[in-house]
Amino acid sequence: MTIKLLSEDVASRIAAGEVVERPASVVKELVENSLDAGATRVEVETSQGGTALIRVRDNGTGILSHEVELAFRRHATSKLERATDLEHIATLGFRGEALSSVASVSRMTCITHHASEATGIQLRLEGGTVVARSATGRPPGTELIVEDLFYNVPARRKFLKTERTERRHIDAFMTRYAIAYPDTAFTVVHDGRQTVNTPGTGDVREVLLSVYGPDLGGSLLEIPADLTLDLEIQVRGFVGPTTVHRANRGYVTLFVNGRWIEDLRLSYAIIQAYHTLLPVRRYPIAFVMVEMLPEDVDVNVHPTKAEVRFRDGDSVFRAIQRTVRATVVAQAPATARWTPPTQVGSPTQVGSPTTTADAQTPTSATNSLAQQNRARLASLRPSQSHIQFPPARSEPTNIGSPAAGSTTPASAGPDWKLSVSATGAPAPDAVPPQPARAQSSQQLPPLRIVGQVATMFIVAEGPEGLYLIDQHAAHERVLYEQLLSNATTGQVPSQPLLEPRAVSLPADEADRLEEMLPALRKLGLEAETFGANTFLVRAVPAQLKHIAPADLLADVAAAAGESSPIRAELEEIVIRHICKRAAVKAGQVLSIEEMTRLIHDLEATENPRTCPHGRPTVVQISTEALARQFGRGGAA
Ligand code: ADP
Ligand code: MG
Numbered sequence: 001m002t003i004k005l006l007s008e009d010v011a012s013r014i015a016a017g018e019v020v021e022r023p024a025s026v027v028k029e030l031v032e033n034s035l036d037a038g039a040t041r042v043e044v045e046t047s048q049g050g051t052a053l054i055r056v057r058d059n060g061t062g063i064l065s066h067e068v069e070l071a072f073r074r075h076a077t078s079k080l081e082r083a084t085d086l087e088h089i090a091t092l093g094f095r096g097e098a099l100s101s102v103a104s105v106s107r108m109t110c111i112t113h114h115a116s117e118a119t120g121i122q123l124r125l126e127g128g129t130v131v132a133r134s135a136t137g138r139p140p141g142t143e144l145i146v147e148d149l150f151y152n153v154p155a156r157r158k159f160l161k162t163e164r165t166e167r168r169h170i171d172a173f174m175t176r177y178a179i180a181y182p183d184t185a186f187t188v189v190h191d192g193r194q195t196v197n198t199p200g201t202g203d204v205r206e207v208l209l210s211v212y213g214p215d216l217g218g219s220l221l222e223i224p225a226d227l228t229l230d231l232e233i234q235v236r237g238f239v240g241p242t243t244v245h246r247a248n249r250g251y252v253t254l255f256v257n258g259r260w261i262e263d264l265r266l267s268y269a270i271i272q273a274y275h276t277l278l279p280v281r282r283y284p285i286a287f288v289m290v291e292m293l294p295e296d297v298d299v300n301v302h303p304t305k306a307e308v309r310f311r312d313g314d315s316v317f318r319a320i321q322r323t324v325r326a327t328v329v330a331q332a333p334a335t336a337r338w339t340p341p342t343q344v345g346s347p348t349q350v351g352s353p354t355t356t357a358d359a360q361t362p363t364s365a366t367n368s369l370a371q372q373n374r375a376r377l378a379s380l381r382p383s384q385s386h387i388q389f390p391p392a393r394s395e396p397t398n399i400g401s402p403a404a405g406s407t408t409p410a411s412a413g414p415d416w417k418l419s420v421s422a423t424g425a426p427a428p429d430a431v432p433p434q435p436a437r438a439q440s441s442q443q444l445p446p447l448r449i450v451g452q453v454a455t456m457f458i459v460a461e462g463p464e465g466l467y468l469i470d471q472h473a474a475h476e477r478v479l480y481e482q483l484l485s486n487a488t489t490g491q492v493p494s495q496p497l498l499e500p501r502a503v504s505l506p507a508d509e510a511d512r513l514e515e516m517l518p519a520l521r522k523l524g525l526e527a528e529t530f531g532a533n534t535f536l537v538r539a540v541p542a543q544l545k546h547i548a549p550a551d552l553l554a555d556v557a558a559a560a561g562e563s564s565p566i567r568a569e570l571e572e573i574v575i576r577h578i579c580k581r582a583a584v585k586a587g588q589v590l591s592i593e594e595m596t597r598l599i600h601d602l603e604a605t606e607n608p609r610t611c612p613h614g615r616p617t618v619v620q621i622s623t624e625a626l627a628r629q630f631g632r633g634g635a636a
Contacts, residue, residue, distance in 0.1 A: 012074060012104040012128055013153060019101040019303060022160060023050025023149060024169035026106075028304075029098035030144050031174070034058035035181060035258075036079065036091045037142065040200055044188045049163030050170060051149050059141040062114035065121045069130060072110075072123075074100040088294035092259055092305075099144075104128035105156070107147045115140040127152050164511060171195050171507035173260075175211045179238075179287055180255045182207050188507075194532055195507040208238060208287075213504020213534065215550045219244055220285065227323045233292045233316055235323040239270070240285035242277040242328060247558040247577065251285040256297060258289075262306050266290075269317045273324035284328075288320060444603045444618065449595045456586040458595045465623040469599065471590060473611035475583035478601040479543055480612040483523055483575045486541060492524035493542040501549040503527075504534045509557035516560055516574070523575070527553065544582050555581055576612045 006014070020026055027044055034042045037060025045055040063071055070076050077096030080086065086094070102108060103125045113120030113136075124132040150157040160166065167190045178186045178198040185200025198207045208217035220238040228234045240251075252267045253260070270286045278284060298309040310316050447460040447467055458469040486492045505513060510533035517527060524541035527549075537549040544552060559577040584590070590598070602608045602617065609618050 009104075009128070012100060019097055020105055020149075021304075022169065023054060023166045024173050025304065026050065026054050026102050026146055026149065027056065027170050028173055029093075029102060030054070030056035030146075031177060032092035033098065033144075034060050034142070035177075035184065036093055037061045039141065039184060041185045042187075044170070044174060044186070044196075046167065046170065046188075046190050048191070049160075049166030050146075051157070051160060051163070051166070052147065054146040054149070055143065057141070057143040059139065062117075062120070062140045062142055063110075063112040064114045065117055065119075065135075068110060068112060068121050068123050069133075072099050072103050072108075072125060072128070072130070076100070086300055089299055090257070090294050094300070100128065102146055105153050106149045106151065109145040109147075110142070111136055111138055111145075112142040113138050113140050164515070167195075168508040168511050171511065175506060175508070176253050176255075176260050176287075178211055179204060179207050179253075180258060180260065180289060195510075197532075204238065212506055215504065216244065216285070216506075216554075220287070221327050223288070223323050223327045227326055228319060231319065232296075233290060233319040235288060235290055235319050237286070237288040239273075239288070239324050239327055242274070244285055245278045245282035246285060246554070247282065249283045251283065253287045255287075255289040256308055257291060257294060257299075259299060259305065259308070261308050263308070265313065266317060266320055269321040270324050273321045274328060277328060286324065288324065290316060290320065292316070444599075444608045446603075447599050449592055449599065451592075452590055452595065455589055458590070458599065460599065462620070464620060465626060466621040468619045468621075469602070470586075470611075470615075470617055470619075471588070471595075471598065472583050472586050473615055473617040474598055474602045474608075476579045476611045476613075477605055477608060477617055478598065479579040479582055480575055481605045481607075482543055483541060483578065484572070486524055487519075487522045487575070492522070494524035494526065494539040495542040495545045496526075496539040497537060497549070501537045502530055502534055503537055503550045503553050505553060505557060507533050509554070510535070512560045513553060513557045516556060519574070520556065525552065525556075544578060547578075547582055551581060552578065579612055 019029065023046065027046075027050065031042055031044065034056060037058060039058035039060035041059045043055075043057045045053070045057075047053040067078075073096075075096045076099075077094060079091040080089070080094045080096075099110075104127060107127075108125045110123045110125075111120060119135045120138050122132075122134050122136040123130060150160070170190075171188060174186060174188045174196050178184075178196060182198070182204045183200060183202045184198075186196055186198045187194060188196035196211060198210050205217070205222070208220055211217065212220070219241055221241055223235060223237050223239065225234075225236060228236075237255075249267060249271065252270050254263060254266055254270075255261070266288075270288055271283060274284045296311045298311075299305055301307055301309050445462045445464070447462045450459040450461055452471075453459055453468070456471060458471055458474070460467040460469060504510075513527075513535065514529055517529075520527060524539065525537070525544075526539040527535045527537045530536040535553060537553065540547070540549060540552065555577045556574050559574045584598070609616065611617055
């Protein structure tokens with residue numbers, strides 16, 4: 001093949017691919033232009049997930065009538081004149097690519113009116129070519145209408161996800177910008193349904209309440225301005241308290257000089273600021289805005305400008321980590337009240353008096369509880385034993401706080417390594433199990449409860465010796481099978497709430513949740529949509545009545561975000577998530593009756609020997625092994 005220059009038309013469509021990946025990227029470019037134009041009101045409207053129509057209307061400066069055509073040319077920008085301007089960019093745009101790119105892959109209409117002129121202009125383009133121009137009247141500002149996106153790039157059109165997914169991307173983007181630009185009023189309407197509506201009063205808290213709802217929006221902590229007041233790098237924003245956390249990192253948002261960026265390292269600075277304050281594998285909600293001199297950050301390194309380069313990245317990292325940490329630690333509630341799950345009754349003192357006090361340890365001090373538990377466990381270690389405790393892991397767990405939703409036994413305590421008979425679960429170092437009865441049986445033998453150790457493990461005696469049961473893992477297994485059987489048999493012990501609870505969620509979560517309502521009903525969770533992004537919870541599964549409906553819905557939405565689209569799997573993932581939060585925690589004192597009921601319920605499950613995440617629920621030490629420890633040489 002000989003080398004040929006691409007035609008202007010083909011070249012521009014290829015270039016568009018860098019900027020315009022999906023409807024949300026169009027919204028991003030157009031909204032950024034509105035903000036650059038000083039708009040205090042930005043209205044976004046879409047139909048069919050933005051594929052049929054995207055309309056962005058603003059009250060910014062407008063475009064001069066003789067410059068409208070120019071704005072649609074490649075590399076035409078009013079924001080940059082000389083190459084040196086690149087070193088201190090204060091606007092969101094600067095490459096002059098967006099309008100030409102979007103225009104080249106759609107049918108576009110631009111209606112704009114510059115305040116200095118008597119009338120406005122309406123320009124119509126198809127595939128980037130101007131097809132009509134006329135004078136028109138409208139208040140100062142600009143309205144851009146993008147129709148039939150990718151109509152001339154079928155390959156790209158094929159790769160678009162469902163309308164719902166596209167709407168979700170748009171909402172996620174708009175929500176972030178609404179928070180970062182509180183002086184601007186934003187609305188988003190999809191096919192006539194409003195999902196975002198912020199007042200534009202300059203009060204970030206008001207925006208948070210409007211996009212996240214009163215529960216979540218009201219709980220976020222403001223980073224005090226005085227932490228970085230006199231410094232070159234200023235950090236502002238809102239971060240979740242330690243009681244609020246999510247299953248993935250998607251709720252950590254970063255803005256640098258008013259631009260949303262994705263930076264793994266800086267996200268990590270935020271996550272690390274919560275070190276030891278959140279349960280393992282749970283992530284904070286954070287909205288962090290960094291302001292610094294434009295010349296200290298290079299924004300011209302990525303096609304969509306989602307990544308930036310810092311002159312001194314370490315300083316930015318430290319500033320973020322320090323301020324977030326200080327905010328969370330200072331403003332975390334002094335005491336977190338722990339409410340016992342009603343299903344297993346209230347805890348009674350069984351162990352030493354100190355354990356009850358531990359169970360109510362303030363959130364910020366729960367770390368020491370985990371350490372105490374470890375210390376207590378370690379002190380139980382027989383000096384000449386085959387049972388080895390590996391050193392405690394470096395990630396302590398949030399035990400005993402109401403929000404320790406995902407405390408898992410595997411990480412809450414040391415791993416057991418048994419060189420004697422460990423049963424059941426696939427512990428890598430365990431020798432093959434010595435089952436109590438039939439080799440094939442997964443079932444548990446009848447057990448007699450002896451007591452509780454370290455408020456984590458139930459000690460029991462059985463036909464084959466000593467049994468240690470991880471209370472959290474065991475309860476997870478019980479709940480998991482109960483909920484799963486609810487779903488399959490349709491016999492749902494659902495508990496109607498005396499008063500239905502309204503729960504608001506961020507638009508993208510609400511969208512996901514709405515899809516799942518029928519599946520949730522099968523689990524006994526009755527919720528219906530109730531206005532934009534709000535749900536009315538009418539009934540919850542009886543096993544979960546001690547969990548706040550808001551937590552329940554947030555968990556489900558987060559699970560849905562991670563899960564595969566296969567319905568059956570989705571249910572399982574959701575149930576696993578719920579069980580994590582609902583199960584009795586390590587650190588919780590159990591009465592003999594509670595332990596007996598739990599073991600009884602565990603015996604009734606199909607797979608009593610592992611938790612839904614595959615970790616062991618039961619560890620068994622045979623009488624022979626115990627005897628050997630005491631130098632009794634085999635026989636008891
Ligand atoms: P860039 O934003 O990088 O300058 P764009 O292609 O996005 O490039 O826009 C080209 C130019 O069109 C901008 O520099 C600006 O002058 C003008 N423009 C685009 N959108 C608007 C708007 N909503 N209001 C006012 N001017 C606009
Ligand atoms: Mg632009």
